[in-house]
Amino acid sequence: MTSKLSSFICQNCGSETSQYFGRCLNCNSWNSIVEEIKSKRSKYQDIKNSKKSIEFNEISSKKISRFTSGFKEFDRVLGGGIVPGSVVLLGGEPGIGKSTIVLQSAGKISLKEKVLYVTAEESLEQVKIRWERLNQNCFDLKIFAETNLTQIIEEIKRVNPNFAIIDSIQAIHNHEMESSPGSVSQVRACSSELQNLAKENNIALLIIGHVTKDGALAGPKTLEHLVDVVINFEGDNISSHRLLRSIKNRFGSTFELGIFEMFEEGLREITNPSSIFTNKENISGVTTTITNEGSRPFAVDIQALVNKTFYSNPRRTTTGININRLHQILAVIEKHVGIKLSEFDCYVATGGGFEINDPSSDLGVAISILSSLKNIAPLASSSFIGELGLSGQVRKSNNLRTKIEEAARLGIKNIVVPKLDEEINNNFKNSINIKEISNIKEAVDYSLLNY
Ligand SMILES: Nc1ncnc2c1ncn2[C@@H]1O[C@H](COP(=O)(O)OP(=O)(O)OP(=O)(O)O)[C@@H](O)[C@H]1O
Numbered sequence: 001m002t003s004k005l006s007s008f009i010c011q012n013c014g015s016e017t018s019q020y021f022g023r024c025l026n027c028n029s030w031n032s033i034v035e036e037i038k039s040k041r042s043k044y045q046d047i048k049n050s051k052k053s054i055e056f057n058e059i060s061s062k063k064i065s066r067f068t069s070g071f072k073e074f075d076r077v078l079g080g081g082i083v084p085g086s087v088v089l090l091g092g093e094p095g096i097g098k099s100t101i102v103l104q105s106a107g108k109i110s111l112k113e114k115v116l117y118v119t120a121e122e123s124l125e126q127v128k129i130r131w132e133r134l135n136q137n138c139f140d141l142k143i144f145a146e147t148n149l150t151q152i153i154e155e156i157k158r159v160n161p162n163f164a165i166i167d168s169i170q171a172i173h174n175h176e177m178e179s180s181p182g183s184v185s186q187v188r189a190c191s192s193e194l195q196n197l198a199k200e201n202n203i204a205l206l207i208i209g210h211v212t213k214d215g216a217l218a219g220p221k222t223l224e225h226l227v228d229v230v231i232n233f234e235g236d237n238i239s240s241h242r243l244l245r246s247i248k249n250r251f252g253s254t255f256e257l258g259i260f261e262m263f264e265e266g267l268r269e270i271t272n273p274s275s276i277f278t279n280k281e282n283i284s285g286v287t288t289t290i291t292n293e294g295s296r297p298f299a300v301d302i303q304a305l306v307n308k309t310f311y312s313n314p315r316r317t318t319t320g321i322n323i324n325r326l327h328q329i330l331a332v333i334e335k336h337v338g339i340k341l342s343e344f345d346c347y348v349a350t351g352g353g354f355e356i357n358d359p360s361s362d363l364g365v366a367i368s369i370l371s372s373l374k375n376i377a378p379l380a381s382s383s384f385i386g387e388l389g390l391s392g393q394v395r396k397s398n399n400l401r402t403k404i405e406e407a408a409r410l411g412i413k414n415i416v417v418p419k420l421d422e423e424i425n426n427n428f429k430n431s432i433n434i435k436e437i438s439n440i441k442e443a444v445d446y447s448l449l450n451y
């Protein structure tokens, strides 16, 4: 028995009401509410052969064996490879390279596993053209061009692959629902059916989803709860670097980062990220920090430009650093180094525009600013680590040891760090000079000679 039901769903946040509003009560966005008609089945009628609970002790704990995505960087973000039966959501802006990375991965996986690629956005020929450009091998790889969910599910069941890809969730539709493809209800309904299919048949499923302008996955929060892993594919139009960032992971740590570069023959892994975000120049206004993204430390340049202002309110602009952090760092410099910055514009940017979330980049930002202001290059071959407290103290940094190791590996000669808890005894100790400091003034005195 089915009955037609209509409800009003916000296309921005997915909240549901029984009545139309011009503005969503949940997320306050205007004109985002759309009427969607769905056929609702009665809750209990589909349960035919009901399952029974089982003794917990009797469940065999056979080790889940993950399989590789073919990319070490991708595996890292997944928490060590693809878990059979898991559902991964890969989000990203239009044209960032989602289909490319997934097709490359599909080819590599198909050398060992059975793979099915469902293309709902592009024709078979279009995918083939991309494939030819990628110049890769494949073995057990099937491709299916379809947008109808029922057909897709039938085909997945028929092929019974180890790994299936849906490109993309916004392009497929469940014809039992009257709302259009890409609407929140469609995205939600299609994902949950695919999710059930994956779990029942132990198929690893990768679903591609577009993100909206403000960076949220369309059909957003509800979808994130549904899947096991949420990964964002990021980059910008200027550089060819692409980042895979895990947002949620039931099988691994979050905030892992995979780094790639886009070439004509597809994406290539960057195994030594420090090399792309630093320049190793010793000029005024530039320092290097070691930041920790996920489990891996790497070096990133911080550049500052400080100029006398012509505005009544001086300008402060950042790329890759949170603007509020900059305001805070400037306030700390004013108060604890005793330099008035209100007459200066201040621009700060990271190497390659890399977004640093690690607060221990503060010290590098502060030294870059002072270095630019005074027009003196900081101590040659040095790196700066430490979060600035409001009272001018340099606070502890997480994973300091691995950061120092990375700096030593890169051949950096001096590293300025917060006071260490333990003596660092290691083979790198002789190759790098570790300067422990407790506040910003000490850091300035040490690294900006003739200040
Ligand atoms: N010949 C080429 N040489 C270099 N890069 C290319 C070439 N052709 C395409 N690209 C890159 O591939 C990107 C498109 O990749 P892809 O189609 O995988 O993105 P997508 O995220 O799947 O996009 P969509 O949202 O449209 O599905 C382009 O933006 C461009 O950077």
Ligand SMILES: [Mg+2]
Residues within 6 Å of the ligand: 098, 099, 100, 121, 167
């Ligand atoms: Mg695509």
Ligand SMILES: [Zn+2]
Residues within 6 Å of the ligand: 010, 011, 012, 013, 014, 015, 024, 025, 026, 027, 028, 029, 032
């Ligand atoms: Zn809303």
